[in-house]
Amino acid sequence: MPAKTINGKELGQKLREAMTGEVTQLREEGIVPHLTVIIVGDNPASKSYVNGKKKASAQTGISSDVIEMPASVSQEELLKKIEELNNEKAVHGILVQLPLPDHINEQLVIESISPYKDVDGFHPVNIGKMMTGDDAFLPCTPYGIITMLHSYNIPIAGKHAVVLGRSNIVGKPVGQLLLKENATVTYCHSKTENLFEYTRSADILIAAIGKPNMISGEHIKDGAVIIDVGINRKEDGSLTGDVDFSSAAEKAAYITPVPKGVGPMTITMLLQNTIKAAKGLSHLGG
Numbered sequence: 001m002p003a004k005t006i007n008g009k010e011l012g013q014k015l016r017e018a019m020t021g022e023v024t025q026l027r028e029e030g031i032v033p034h035l036t037v038i039i040v041g042d043n044p045a046s047k048s049y050v051n052g053k054k055k056a057s058a059q060t061g062i063s064s065d066v067i068e069m070p071a072s073v074s075q076e077e078l079l080k081k082i083e084e085l086n087n088e089k090a091v092h093g094i095l096v097q098l099p100l101p102d103h104i105n106e107q108l109v110i111e112s113i114s115p116y117k118d119v120d121g122f123h124p125v126n127i128g129k130m131m132t133g134d135d136a137f138l139p140c141t142p143y144g145i146i147t148m149l150h151s152y153n154i155p156i157a158g159k160h161a162v163v164l165g166r167s168n169i170v171g172k173p174v175g176q177l178l179l180k181e182n183a184t185v186t187y188c189h190s191k192t193e194n195l196f197e198y199t200r201s202a203d204i205l206i207a208a209i210g211k212p213n214m215i216s217g218e219h220i221k222d223g224a225v226i227i228d229v230g231i232n233r234k235e236d237g238s239l240t241g242d243v244d245f246s247s248a249a250e251k252a253a254y255i256t257p258v259p260k261g262v263g264p265m266t267i268t269m270l271l272q273n274t275i276k277a278a279k280g281l282s283h284l285g286g
């Protein structure tokens with residue numbers, strides 16, 4: 001039986017519609033949720049991500065602005081701008097689009113954003129709170145993945161979740177969130193030996209490696225849940241994931257497509273985090 005497709009685009013849209021109501025209510029209370037995005041340089045992919053975030057914000061009634069800085073901007077100037085935004089009451093969420101030019105220390109920039117306004121969930125304070133299970137801004141892609149699993153009523157507790165990739169923004173945090181949900185978690189990475197032995201034993205497989213179609217039907221277990229985070233651009237300009245969709249879909253129970261899978265959920269959770277920041281729900285401050 002072919003897998004059920006987890007439609008991130010449709011689910012994201014549904015969640016955003018619900019958020020519109022929340023935003024309207026906040027606006028009635030005099031709070032206009034506001035997201036400020038900083039983009040440095042003119043990387044076309046970054047520009048397209050930022051446009052997507054701006055458009056999605058507007059759809060839900062979240063106000064947003066984009067601060068464009070030249071690639072030559074000094075680290076000091078960027079940090080000064082972030083400090084200003086940290087102190088600006090009307091700004092609830094701050095997002096610095098990554099990657100940054102080589103002369104800027106990315107980690108320093110992430111740490112300079114107030115944890116109360118860290119809607120990307122990359123600040124060490126939020127990462128620490130996530131690890132201890134406290135209320136925190138969760139990183140958007142892992143948050144989107146967990147939301148997908150919950151929305152499709154996919155059981156997590158007791159299942160073997162295998163995470164391919166250990167980046168700070170996807171692999172590591174998604175494994176932690178699955179652990180919190182009582183999955184038994186295995187992390188794999190580029191140094192893992194016999195990788196496919198792990199993938200074949202996964203009840204839930206998260207592929208976040210950035211290698212086009214590396215995982216196919218022969219590498220997965222019958223009835224597995226496959227979450228494909230990878231975004232890889234093919235020569236013809238179209239996008240493909242880390243998983244070969246058609247062969248994997250023949251064996252899996254659930255699978256996310258690329259595009260229209262994890263990507264739209266990432267933006268949706270950014271909006272959710274911005275609303276959370278505006279509500280000041282996070283006990284980090286707000």
Ligand code: NDP
Nearest residue numbers: 165166167170189190191208209210229230231262263266
């Ligand atoms: P990184 O490049 O930071 O991390 C990639 C990870 O994959 C590393 O941990 C690396 O291992 C591991 N890896 C690389 N090659 C292999 C291999 N052959 N076998 C096993 N593990 C391997 O990437 P990100 O985590 O930032 O992103 C991963 C993918 O997800 C990318 O395609 C990216 O575009 C996409 N992405 C999609 C998002 C969405 O919203 N859908 C959001 C963010 C990312 P090691 O640590 O040993 O080097």
